Amino acid sequence: MSQVPSRPETPAAALAELLAGNARFVTGARLHPHQDAERRAALVHGQRPFAVIFGCSDSRLAAEIIFDRGLGDLFVVRTAGQVVGPEVLASIEYGIHVLGAPLLAVLGHDSCGAVRATYDAITGAAVPTPGLQPIIDRVAPSLAAAPSAADLDAVSVVHIRRTVDALARSGLAEAVRSGACAIVGLTYRLAEGRVRVIATAGAGLAGVVGAPVLGWPRDR
Numbered sequence: 001m002s003q004v005p006s007r008p009e010t011p012a013a014a015l016a017e018l019l020a021g022n023a024r025f026v027t028g029a030r031l032h033p034h035q036d037a038e039r040r041a042a043l044v045h046g047q048r049p050f051a052v053i054f055g056c057s058d059s060r061l062a063a064e065i066i067f068d069r070g071l072g073d074l075f076v077v078r079t080a081g082q083v084v085g086p087e088v089l090a091s092i093e094y095g096i097h098v099l100g101a102p103l104l105a106v107l108g109h110d111s112c113g114a115v116r117a118t119y120d121a122i123t124g125a126a127v128p129t130p131g132l133q134p135i136i137d138r139v140a141p142s143l144a145a146a147p148s149a150a151d152l153d154a155v156s157v158v159h160i161r162r163t164v165d166a167l168a169r170s171g172l173a174e175a176v177r178s179g180a181c182a183i184v185g186l187t188y189r190l191a192e193g194r195v196r197v198i199a200t201a202g203a204g205l206a207g208v209v210g211a212p213v214l215g216w217p218r219d220r
């Protein structure tokens with residue numbers, strides 16, 4: 001749309017924009033784009049976000065801040081431990097299929113409370129309240145799949161990768177196969193404020209993730 005001339009239109013361009021914004025956040029050179037009254041007015045009649053961010057609800061992981069973006073840029077879905085349920089999947093699909101975002105970013109992080117709560121529940125270190133059980137049930141398979149359940153940051157990485165894989169086989173599968181969208185798994189380090197790419201689904205991201213990403217290795 002004319003009111004959003006700089007919108008990235010491809011998965012690779014969208015990921016490059018996210019990584020560039022994160023680099024600005026890390027270095028303190030933030031632009032705070034699209035946060036003014038003019039932008040607000042331009043979006044009254046519609047939105048075309050360039051990425052869906054599906055991240056952990058952790059208060060230190062605010063999407064528009066860590067990617068240095070503003071109004072109308074990101075369609076954000078967050079749950080503790082970025083666990084997927086029917087409403088979450090429907091919201092993600094709305095962002096991709098209806099709003100036309102070319103990229104879905106699954107965003108996890110180190111020192112994740114949901115991963116810790118799952119570990120504590122499984123080892124008996126703590127008894128969760130019944131309402132937390134759906135989160136624990138959905139994180140537990142990632143804990144079981146990790147090389148060491150006690151290495152909780154490694155569990156977080158496994159959980160991000162498994163979530164990317166699951167979403168690639170969901171109602172997004174055809175869009176990923178056709179290249180209309182791609183999925184990237186990102187992990188965020190609380191101390192540094194930096195994201196790194198740890199998983200991708202879809203052919204459209206090869207040009208972006210083939211190069212070193214902000215100095216981080218792609219894998220642990």
Ligand SMILES: [Zn+2]
Nearest residue numbers: 056058112113
């Ligand atoms: Zn978390």
